[in-house]
Each structure stands twice: as C-alpha cells, then as structure tokens.
Amino acid sequence: MKPPKPLNLDDVPGAPPPGSVLCDVSELGPRDSKSFVFKDGNLRFEMFLQRWDDEVFAYKNSCPHVRLPLDYRPGKFLDYDKKHIHCANHGALFRVEDGYCIKGPCKGKFLTPVDVIRRGDEIIVG
Numbered sequence: 001m002k003p004p005k006p007l008n009l010d011d012v013p014g015a016p017p018p019g020s021v022l023c024d025v026s027e028l029g030p031r032d033s034k035s036f037v038f039k040d041g042n043l044r045f046e047m048f049l050q051r052w053d054d055e056v057f058a059y060k061n062s063c064p065h066v067r068l069p070l071d072y073r074p075g076k077f078l079d080y081d082k083k084h085i086h087c088a089n090h091g092a093l094f095r096v097e098d099g100y101c102i103k104g105p106c107k108g109k110f111l112t113p114v115d116v117i118r119r120g121d122e123i124i125v126g
C-alpha cells in the first residue's frame, strides 16, 4: 500500500500559502515535533512537523480513525519510546517516515502527509 500524495496547502481553506516559512530546522531537536494551528475566520487547519534525525516529516494533525488531533499535549506526537507517532485518543501507532498505522483502530491507514520543502535551514510550505 502506497502513502497518499502530500496535501498541497494551496487547496486547503485556512492553510498558509505556498512559500510560507513554518520554522527553522534548528528549532527542532533530533526527535522533536512542532504543531501548527492556522485560522482564517471560521476556517482552521492543523498540521505538525516531526524531526527524525536529519529529516523532517509533515502531516496533517488529524488521525485517520475519527479525525481528532493526535497530540496528547500541544506538539507532543511521539510515543514513550520515541519510535512512532502516537495518537493520544485511542493509542494508534504510525511509522514516522510514511505515516502508516501499524497498530490501533486505524491499522493499515495513513496519516495525511503535507507538502513542505526545505530551503536551507527553513521548512516552508511547498
């Protein structure tokens, strides 16, 4: 099963436009996460970045089980062992590198990746 195509935020109401700077890589430690909430009137879009050593992955903050945000505290997405992304609602575990759910009520489904790119040390909306 292939992961879904990254979500292009240009098509998402309330999300920042392509080219928007999200953060600098130096703000994230080797296993740190950072969440973002964007609001535009009544529109709201939530996403997060997960640093994984030298890489940074971006996902919509919405669990494929019942579409709730995953973090148990704002910006805390990894499980206790810091090996998988963890949904705090019903315990689903996802691979960091592709968002595939390996355990839990949405096993076999994927998180929605978000199109971001790295420009030097900056993470920007793709």
Ligand code: FES
Binding pocket: 063, 064, 065, 066, 067, 068, 087, 088, 089, 090, 091, 092, 104, 105, 106
């Ligand atoms: S909402 Fe994530 S496991 Fe239920």
